[in-house]
Amino acid sequence: MRNSELARALDRIADLLELDEADGFRVNTYRRTARTIRGVTEDIAVVAAENRLTDLPGIGKSTAQKIQQFVTTGHIDVLDELDAKYPPGLSRLMQIPGMGPKKAALVHSQLGVTDVEGLKRIIASGELEKLPGLGAATVKKIAEGLKFQESFGERTPLGIALPVAEVFAQKIRELPGVARAEIAGSLRRGMETIGDIDILCAACPCEPVLQAFIKFHGVKNVLAAGPTKASVVAEMENGREIQIDLRAVENESYGAALQYFTGSKEHSVRLRERAIARMWSLNEYGLWDGKIRVAGAEEEEIYSKLGLPFIPPEIREDRGEFDLKSTPQLVTLADIHGDLHLHTKASDGRFTIEEMAVAARGLGYAYIAVCDHSKSSTIANGLTIERMREHLDAIREADKRIDGIGILAGCECDILPDGSMDYPDEILAACDWVVASIHSGITRTTKGLSPTDRTLAAIENRWVSAIGHPTGRLIHERPAMEIDMDAVVKAAARTGTILEINANWHRLDLKDVHARQALAAGVDLVINTDAHHMEEYRQMRYGVFTARRAGATPGRVVNCLSQNDLRKRIARKRDGELLHSKAGLFQP
């Protein structure tokens, strides 16, 4: 947890430096460093202790010293000084859409406002409007931004935002004059949560398209509408609001614009630097040699002219992708041949084995693994040993009876607080595939081993094929268990235990950086939906996004194997056959 604490502290320094009107590049350095730290899977205290901080990109002597101070004392001098100077609520003011550091500093210095409540008061009293450089329109914007932030709260999960974006993108494609349209931004990169929806379209003329867009059903509020771009707030089915930006360009610029609006910002900055090194410039209209457009219509051209292979959107994070010599063939949904974690009526699922199997066959899958809960998961109607024996027979019978899909007999076996498995080895051995998961004591209120030790104990069990949702986190709902991921991936690599990317958008667990770490250590992955309902099979794509962000190729995802090869792969761990170590696309 220490890394995220440090990243938060660095981001806070950046916020406060902005208020302090510090040099923007200096501010940016802190933000970049925070981002780098978030991507580091090693404990930053270890990196610091071994004097390897300056090996990290963008970290120099000065930042390294501050990090050293943080890991040894929990403080950073410059942060303490800034904290003494500015009230804590002020950085929150800066987060309000329409407010930035300048306006936050202004209301603080002129009107003594220190927090959101104070801001609301001066909006109501009319004092804000009288400040120099502000007017009625700006105040209205800030008031709306405040309202939006309160209703919107936090970033929107991928699984909520993507379907909304797809509906809007399709409606835009159907407008007259639109040649093509695509979802860009962090959604295209498959991030687990997103700030807003970015859509790009090629259209001529642009303006009628933008005018139609701001009148779409579901649009609650228009934030901006110019000749080439418009921003709106739309209401989603769950009543929450989300911002949607539409940008329209001419077809010759589509590729450059798509690259630019896909980001990440850090990736795009690196690309522009490459352009400058070639005496060119890159903007959203194209790659330019003076006034001559060298490339622009297609993204591939931009990368190619800059001497790079095409880089898939999911790995555009400036985390090593510029060193790639060729375009990696990352796993796609089409590579997935089966779902190896799903539930039936036998425990807490909604459908029978047959119904789940037929639905999977309809998706083109070659196999599934039925993995109902084990006996200790009483709230999930976990199966007693007796019921489990009968269930295994029922699965085998269904496998024989139903054509066109293989059904593996599996279970999702609880890892108990003492690290033992919820079923005896005899039952696990009777299964074709065993997912071991922690469901109890996640917050560690129960007595027993640490979550790390429980996971390690399960990994050492030869019958355990995979660890399910390894950190137990629920996005926005429950933090991850404190898992020593270094220890877990090492043990998994040594034993041939597979780690799951749980594709359910509430979980996406392993998350991208951990999956990347696992791949680098030689661990194979499985992407499962944990479906309790056949509709949930559709969530596979979210897990694929995460796997792609980790740099996973089909060869490293076991449910891309044929059924025969999958069974062989499972047997290799059971037989204690040491797996040769495989390198990942990226180092951790």
Place this chain on the structure above:
DNA sequence: GCCGTTTTCGGCCCGACTGTTTTCAGTCG
């Protein structure tokens, strides 16, 4: 605050939109 295929100093990505400005600053992505 970082960093080096013109550099150890002087750069550091680029453009759209809005509002309040009478030529541009602030914010956003």
